[in-house]
Amino acid sequence: MTQRITIDPITRLEGHGKIEIFLDKEGDVANTYFQIPELRGFERFCVGRPVEEMPLLTNRICGVCPEAHHMAAAKAADMVYHVDPPRTAKMLRELLYMAFYVTDHATHFYALGGPDFVMGPDAPVAERNILGVIHKVGLEIGGKVIAARKAGHNVVEMIGGRKVHPCTSIPGGLTKGITEEQRKEILEMGKFAVEFGQFSLKLFNDIVLGNKAYVDLILGDIYTHRTYYMGMVDENNHTNFYDGKVRVVDPDGKEFVKYAPKDYAANIAEHVEPWTYLKFPYLKGVGWKGFVDGKDSGVYCATPLSRLNAADGMATPLAQAEYERFYSTLGGRPVHQRLATHWARLIELLYAAERWVELASDPEVAGPNFHTVPTETPTEGVGIVEAPRGTLTHHYTTDERGVLTKVNLIVGTTNNYAPISMSIEKAARALIKKGTVVTEPMLNMVEMAFRSYDPCFGCATHSLPGKMPLEVTIRDADGNTVDVLKQYC
Amino acid sequence: MSDKPKFAMYWAASCGGCEIAVLNIHEKILDVDANFDVVFWPVAMDAKYKDVEAMEDGSILLTLFNGGIRNDENEHIAKLLRRKSKILVAFGSCANEGCIPGLANLSSTNEIFDTYYETVSTDNPAHIRPQYRYQMPEGEIQIPVMYPVLKTLDQVVDVDYYMPGCPPESHQIAAVIDLVVQVLQGKAELPPKGTVIGAGGSTVCDECNRKRNVKTITSFKRIFGQPIDPELCLLEQGIPCNGIATRSGCNARCPTAGAQCIGCYGPAEGVVDYGARLITGFASVIESKDPDQIDAILDGIPDPTGQFYRFNLAGSLLKAGKPAWKRNGGNGNK
Amino acid sequence: MEKIGVYVCHCGTNIAGMVDVQQVAEWAAAKLKRRGVVIGRDYKFMCSSLGQELIEKDIKELGLTRVVVAACSPHLHENTFRTACKRAGLNPYLCELVSIREQVSWVHTDKDQATAKSMAVVSGGVERVNYHAPLEPLKVPIHPDTLVVGGGIAGIQAALEIADAGYKVYLVEREPSIGGHMAQFDKTFPTLDCAACILTPKMVQAGTHPNIELLTWSEIEKVDGYVGNFSVTIRKKARYIKTEDCTGCGICWEKCPKKVVDDVFEAGMGMRKAVYTPFAQAVPKYPVIDRPNCTYFIKGTCKACEKFCPTNAIDFNQEDEIVTVNVGNIVLATGYETFDAKRIAQYGYGRLPNVVTSLEFERLCNAAGPTNGEIVLKDGKTKPKAVGIVHCVGSRDKNYNEYCSVICCMQGLKFAHLVHERTGAEVYNFYIDMRTPFKGYEEFYQRVLEEGTHFIRGKVAEINDAARTPDEEGKLIVQVEDTLVGVQMRIPLDMVILSVALEPRRDAKETAHKFGLSCSADGWFIEKHPKLDPVSTMTEGILIAGCVQGPKDIPATVAQGAAAAARALGKIHAGEIALEPFRASVIEEKCSGCRICNGLCPFNAILFHEDRMVTEINPALCQGCGTCVAACPAGAIVGTGFSNEQILAQIEGLLLLNVGEEAVPA
């Protein structure tokens, strides 16, 4: 006799999932498959386009983090033309990027990941969303969230020309600078962002860390994986989102490798499975051993948590303090508990806000010298930034006119495809046992595993059109379908 | 359930920028909450697909549909929402004209696979390609079938209104929400079916403050190749700015920011083929009567096809629908 | 939905012979119902009054709102059918004439294919006409003054006709005097009356006519405007003569020390002075000073003319004068030039002194010419004993001009007669074909035959002075094959006259461009219709007369001059003209002021309002070419008569059979 299990779809992540769960004779989980169902083909159709369009075209890979693609593309294009943008240009780009980080992390914590904690995993569905959060924490705080996002978007617009899909980065710098007035305005907004960062961490303290159940949940085994961690660092091995080298630490927190963008292909490879459109990146130096964690598996993770694990500290004081509190609370680096990612994310938010203020305080950011005209013949370039959802790599080759002949992209969430699959399977195994009647809150806890990565399949599916419908199919040992649950959002 | 009119927003093959643009109306989002019962909005709230199926046809008042139609699942839900919605709005460039992902219509499915699964960083000695149906030890699993071309929403279902932009500008979204709210309160009328909403009736130049003269083009230049005069029309500086043919409504954001318009708002009112308008606009004012010289000048546009159809390819005369479908590996008789 | 009537013409067998017209009509009625076709008829001659009545009847009885006629080229009968619709109360522009004769039945050879194509053409018309809109012709007032360009017999005739009717004429001539080529001739065929005797009275008339303003020694600089309302800029070249004081007494050219070869009027056969009138009866009588040759202008001293001028009419400080005149119509009668015989080296022209061109010979036998009418050799005294006349020099010749210059045969006969009469010499006509149509010409041919002139049918191969036999010594030898008897001949002669071709003016293309006309491949101006409208051009208000339209003799030239005048007079009398209402206009809300179109109009019909940042089109200046409509990137410019909707629909219609009738929704 086969049990019918109803499961609600994974939502509130910027993308959808298609999960196949197979049960064995005992009705335990035998295997799960997490599939990405679509392919968009940017690598193909960007070929033939002029390279200076990449910051505009690749924006459209992901409307959630277009700024990340805009920056990675701009940096790759700089390298293609062998041009080093003037200091003002670099500062402007990073400033835009910091403002974006604040809005993006805020969006995730309050609208996507946050509700699990603010409302609690077992809160009624209708309330487990941003409106619910606002209702619970109060309109005044809701207003703060909205104000913070607004501030970030205003900066993105001032420097990037548009709120979504910025348009000002070109090989050698930007098409425009900012005025001194704008700088002051941006500085003020930055100060507000810092407050907001501190406030958000306090909220996390009170609601989450103050609640033992949540802390246990975070520290519980369901949400733990021992993998390698990746993140970009500056010359002091402090987290940096815009520029630097990519550092990877092993499950014990020891540096495994630190590579410059141009060497990415020597360190990262992508594994292909026939049952999904998306590829599985892994550490070349370790090799692909399948969906397993541990030191011998090339599977790595690139998330806010990973970035903290991969760095020796934060480059700004307030964030550094939180960084230390984070590890002392959770028992030292590296932290393997995925749910801690939400906390790490807030620490990054604070860092971004502080960096925002730093940059906006330097008058040179409003200087007139925001572009260097490229003079060299274009050839090849790699641009890497830390997207909120993981290390983002753009690699271009062009002909002598700067028209693309080769494009390769390894995108934020993609880095985490393997670990996400593992987390889902682990959660499923923990939850679906011998005919358990699966409850909605319990399933939301599966989703929480998923959601901690803040997976963005707009990004991951850069190679895919849009979002993944979630389809959970549960089958018995004979392969008969016990139930198919389709969710097209 | 409240008796407020029902609102839904869905993303098919899109980047999510449209959702963000909607979130970016900031306080206005509370108006949506106040005036609508949001029944379906994947990015912002939990939702049950089966609930949507269970709804009466036409019971959703307003659905903003963004994203293009890349596979059978996209088309399936497009049809479902069409059935359930009184007003279906093609929201954003993807749903309107295919947007950047529509550039995929230049290549066949296999060409896309052969590129993506063989990149420099890909470890694929067996040249594995995704299988729509695949036999695992535990049983067969499937992934949706990718269409040979990306289609626009009105190529698969009947569309009531079109709202262009990549993404639509937040102030335009806010304006449309105001309008709908006013209609709900009986203070305003809905525009006729098929109307383009949340945009202007002219082209970007209409909102662009750059100085303009009688146009003649002696050469085309790349945006990064030289200093740009911040005052003068970009096209007159030789920068192939698409503003002349692109629908107004964005406040000429890109030209104002010193970047050429790339055309995300699509064709102006009543235009049949967006690219054709640009071709004729650019070509008509080339300053030469000599074929060779004309060619030399046109060499300044390294990628005419991308230049003229960047956002519009899936909605263009030549690359839309059946023929391209066939050419890209689909069965032309479909 | 429109109610469309489709009418397919048999044109006797012209169409019906190659197209199953009945099938086409029935197909349209059946298959194009859903596109609005309510009736499809075929008829023997749609353009006949009965055919037109058929349409009118249906319009009234079936309430047709659109009409498609499939017949001959719209250039022939578009108006016919529009007028028919108008009579029946349907706006004429709701009628579309599609061509299945010139473009189907006459050019195709397979009846099935021709019938299929006709269907396509008809459905194209049906789709198109669905998008037609009622239009009203554009009324333009006609300025009563007229400009005549060219003071030859054609121009003079046209000018006199109009002036006599009481309207003002500006007669512009490039040379110092009117008269043109005819003034250079001695006799005119076939009547042999003296050219001067019949021409000079007309010249005087023109010169003194109160309604004619002569502008000789003048050239057209620029033409603006449109029919009814041209504004023409004319350069009056400096004469260095105060015409108000000059009496034309002639003392100045008597006294002028500088002799110049006159290669215009005397065709290089005679001399003139640096201050001169081309000929005695010149009109106007005032001379001009030929600046490049005038000693004073070259050396800075002389002024003989000034010293002796009894009325102090000489003025070395005169400068070119620019005048602008406004006229409603323009008659172009700029005439022709003669073929340069040097181009045919084997005829020895320019090398052999006694090989002369027809024009030179005209001067030679002209009583007022360099030899006072004595036909003598280059030595100036010897009378020729044998003279040859070579026809078609530069005409009917693939290497030069393929056309026939029309006048050469009669001119050759005329010369033969004159030579015979004045020298008694033997005369040989070397011809390809003798062409003597028209009144009295053939009789003249007979007369010359009877005078004993030799006619040798054959194209002259070579003319040289390389004697082979004693009797050839000092002679010109003409080598020719008499193709009638098939023998090669060497004919020793004293003088050979080359009947050189008439060619378009060297600057014909420039002139055409100035006036917005088009030239044929040969360079002659193209008339509106070769048969039915040989005096009008494609450009409303600009008429052509004389050889500018193609080679012709004096009677034909005079007739065409008069015809052109009549045309102009008709318009002037009507006071206004109705123009095809095909015009472009800007939809202001759509115009973004991008200024793409601003530089595209050669007629300056497009203006830009800086204040409102929008473009506007002046309908009176717009010629309806549609270039701006096609160019507007915003689709903000619309054109009546050839709108996007109409053309796109016509494309769909033409391709209907390719995609299947059902593809087009009702």
Add this chain to the structure above:
Amino acid sequence: MNNEQFEPTIIGFTCNWCSYRAADLAGTARMKYPPNIRLIRLMCSGRLDPTFVFKALTGGADGVMITGCHPGECHYLEQNYKALRRFHLIRRTLKGLGVEPERVKLVWASAAEGVKFTNEVKNFVEEIRALGPLNWGGVGGNGHPIAAPITEEVPA
């Protein structure tokens, strides 16, 4: 394609003042050319909107012939040069779209050149025949009459 010879469909855009009259002249002179071409009369080649070319190719034409007055002889003085420029850019764009640029041809023919017109049509028909049919079917994107949406389901 079956083995019987391919009969291309060609849309020809003619200028009211020159090439259309050249076509008339070809007719009055009873010159012969294949029936594959169907003519549309424009007032001037300058009226040629690239949309017309794309429309024709999308609507079932295998080739498009653009004709106008010879350079310098345009009835509207110089509008044919605008057609020339557009023609060049149309060809470049078609190439990128995967359509052989040779399917669009520009021919200058004066009102007097009935013979030239006839020969150009003959040649072009053969050129297109050699290229084979344009597998472009008949569907356009922006809601024009023939642009019927595709609604076929693909089995998942």
